[in-house]
Amino acid sequence: MKHDASKAVAGESSSIAKNVVAGLVAIHFAILLIGAAAASPSSELQQALAGKFLGYFQLLDLGQGYRFYAPRPAPTAIVTAKLKIRDTDGRIRYETIRIPERGTRPRLRLQRQLALANSLWSEFERQSAGHQGHTHEPVIAKSYARHLGRQVPGCESVELFLHRHPDPMQVERAYRERDVLTLKSLDDERFRTPTESLGSFPCD
Incomplete structure (x- = not known):
């Protein structure tokens, strides 16, 4: 009992x-x-x-940034990688890879590409700013180039380029003022952003 x-x-x-x-x-x-x-x-x-x-x-350190894509997020950078590849017969060819690629599946991988592109842009901005004379090593760019090199047999070097979209608020303002009526109008200098080189890196 x-x-x-x-x-x-x-x-x-x-x-x-x-x-x-x-x-x-x-x-x-x-x-x-x-x-x-x-x-x-x-x-x-x-x-x-x-x-x-x-x-x-x-x-509990729960100060996470919620809704970090809203409202009016900054334009996502476009990163283009130009791979120099040496084939088994010794010939040189070039291959281009772009992120983010809108057709990427699953969609979670696209989100990772968006995050990587923005990280590469942030790193480039830190390098350009050169705070207090310190030179910032392009750690993320080197790591991404090395990753691409491992994915492509015969890769010798990877050159990375970065391009920003026009500011959507500026484009919207111009559209409301009937200043931009067609996509061709976006070729105007006000909406152009230069293509920046992040550097050329060995694949190994």
Whole structure:
């Protein structure tokens, strides 16, 4: 009898513990949803609710950037890689790879390409700025070039180029003013962005 009673007590304690843990997990996820909903653009009510849990976010380091593609994200950079390839017969040929490639599947891979292109642009900006005379090594560009070289047999070098789209806000403003009526109008100098070289890197 005593054994059965102790088992019943243990089972009841285990059930209570599970319910408590499940409740804490549910509360945690509810707070996460409140934080995500409060990211701009959001209402004053959403921001006020999130403000009540600010200490919780700071304690657990939950200050992630939600909705980082909105509203009005900056144009994604276009990265073009020109691969110099030596075939087995010794002939040289060139191959071009572009990211992001809109036909990429699965779509999650396209998101990774978008992130990589933006990272390459950010790295280029840091190099161009040359903060306090420090030279920033193109670590991401070198790594990406090395990755491409490993994917293509006979690759000798990879040259990377970067191009930005026109500022969509500027194009929209011109369109509203009936200044841009056709795609051909986008050839105007106001909407051009130069193609920048990120450098040439060996494949090995």
